[in-house]
Amino acid sequence: MSDEDDLYPEPLTALDRAAILLMTLGESDAAQILKHMGPKEVQKxxxxxxxxxxxxxxxxxxVLADFLEAVGEQTGLGVGADSYIRRMLSEALGEDKANGLIDRILLGGNTTGLDxxxxxxxxxxxxxxxxxxxxxxxxxxxxxxxxxxxxxxxxFDPKVRLDxxxxxxxxxxxxxxxxxxLNDILEKQFSGSGSTQTTSxxxxxxxxxxxxxxxxxxxxxxMEAIKEIDEALGEEIEDLMFVFDNLVDVDDRDLQTLLREVKPETLTMALKGADTRVQEKIFKNMSKRAAELLRDDLEAQGPVRVSEVETSQKEILGVARRLAEDGTINLSSGADQMI
Structure with missing residues (x-):
C-alpha cells in the first residue's frame, strides 16, 4: 500500500459509521441502542x-460531526421526532437495515414469542x-x-422437512x-392479539x-421429493431460486458490480467447485491481470472441502441477492429482459 493510500483511506460504509458511533458512545449508551435492534442488526x-x-x-x-449536525437540526425535544429518528437511523445503519428497526420504534411494536x-x-x-x-x-x-x-x-427428518x-x-x-x-406455546403474549387483520x-x-x-x-x-408430489410446484420453486451456476446468465455489467463486492479469497474458494462456464464468465468480466491472478490461485490451491466451497458460494449469492433487492443489479437472465 502506498503512502497516498494511507492519506486517503477507503470511504466508510454506513455499517462502519454505525460501528464507530457506537464505540465512541461508551458501553452503557451503546448497550441501550443495541437493545432496540433485531438479532440480524446486532450481529452485523x-x-x-x-x-x-x-x-x-x-x-x-x-462520523461524530455528521451525527451532531443531524441532532443540531432539531428545534426541540419531541418536535419532528419521527423524521429525526428515521434520518438518524438511516444515516447510521443505511436505509435497508434501518427500516425494520424504525418500524418497531415508531409503531411501538413489542417483542413477541416469534421474535x-x-x-x-x-x-x-x-x-x-x-x-x-x-x-x-x-x-x-x-x-x-x-x-x-x-x-x-x-x-428436521426428511419427511417432516418435505411436509x-x-x-x-x-x-x-x-x-x-x-x-x-404460537405465542402461547412460546409462553409469550402476542402483542397484536386484538387485531382482526391477517398477516401475509x-x-x-x-x-x-x-x-x-x-x-x-x-x-x-x-426438491426431488417435492416434484414427486407436485412437479409444477417444484418447477415454480426452481424458477424462483438463484443458485451459483445462474451467475452465467447475469448481465456482464451487473456481474462486474457483484464482483467488486466480493473478497478475492472468497471468489477463489467459490470457483474451486464451479462449473467451467461460470468460471469463464467471471474471468471474462475481470481485468486481464486480475483474471490471470485468479487462474493462478485456482491452480495453486490444493484440495478443499466441499463445505468450504459451498459456504463461499452462498456468501457470494447473499451479496448478489442483497444487491438485487437494493435494485443495484438484476439477477434475471438476458432472455427474461425486454427487447
Whole structure:
C-alpha cells in the first residue's frame, strides 16, 4: 500500500459509521441502542465493530460531526421526532437495515414469542417446534429469515422437512388466532392479539429463499421429493431460486458490480467447485491481470472441502441477492429482459 493510500483511506460504509458511533458512545449508551435492534442488526453491527482497524481521528470526527449536525437540526425535544429518528437511523445503519428497526420504534411494536426465536440458535429453534403441528412449524419457517430457516430445517427428518416446505409454499396469510396459539406455546403474549387483520406470510418465494440456504445435497433431495408430489410446484420453486451456476446468465455489467463486492479469497474458494462456464464468465468480466491472478490461485490451491466451497458460494449469492433487492443489479437472465 502506498503512502497516498494511507492519506486517503477507503470511504466508510454506513455499517462502519454505525460501528464507530457506537464505540465512541461508551458501553452503557451503546448497550441501550443495541437493545432496540433485531438479532440480524446486532450481529452485523457487532461484527463491524470487531473488524474496525486503523480508524483515523479524522474518520471518527467525520462520523461524530455528521451525527451532531443531524441532532443540531432539531428545534426541540419531541418536535419532528419521527423524521429525526428515521434520518438518524438511516444515516447510521443505511436505509435497508434501518427500516425494520424504525418500524418497531415508531409503531411501538413489542417483542413477541416469534421474535425471540430469531435470537436463538437454529438447533434450539428446531427442538422447540419439533413436536408441534406441521402448520405451526410452517408458520415459524415463514417468519424466520430465510438463512436461519434454512439452518433450522436441516434438523428436521426428511419427511417432516418435505411436509413443512409444502405447507410454507401454500401459505398466503395467517389468522391472528394462529399467531396467538404460537405465542402461547412460546409462553409469550402476542402483542397484536386484538387485531382482526391477517398477516401475509409464506408462499413459494419463501420456500425458494429457504432452499437457497440449504446444503446442496439436502436441497437436491428435498426438491426431488417435492416434484414427486407436485412437479409444477417444484418447477415454480426452481424458477424462483438463484443458485451459483445462474451467475452465467447475469448481465456482464451487473456481474462486474457483484464482483467488486466480493473478497478475492472468497471468489477463489467459490470457483474451486464451479462449473467451467461460470468460471469463464467471471474471468471474462475481470481485468486481464486480475483474471490471470485468479487462474493462478485456482491452480495453486490444493484440495478443499466441499463445505468450504459451498459456504463461499452462498456468501457470494447473499451479496448478489442483497444487491438485487437494493435494485443495484438484476439477477434475471438476458432472455427474461425486454427487447
Amino acid at each position: 453491527v457487532g461484527l463491524a465493530m470487531s473488524q474496525l482497524q486503523n480508524v483515523t481521528r479524522a474518520q471518527v470526527e467525520e 425471540t426465536l430469531k435470537w436463538m440458535e437454529p438447533r434450539a429453534v428446531a427442538d422447540i417446534i419439533r413436536y408441534e403441528h406441521p402448520q405451526i412449524q410452517a408458520i415459524v419457517m415463514s417468519y424466520l429469515d430465510s438463512d436461519q430457516a434454512g439452518e433450522v430445517v436441516k434438523f 413443512v416446505m409444502l405447507r410454507v409454499a401454500a401459505l398466503e396469510s395467517v389468522q391472528p388466532q394462529a399467531l396467538q396459539e 406470510m409464506g408462499g413459494v418465494k419463501v420456500v425458494a429463499d429457504i432452499m437457497n440456504n440449504l446444503d446442496s445435497n439436502v436441497e437436491g433431495d428435498l
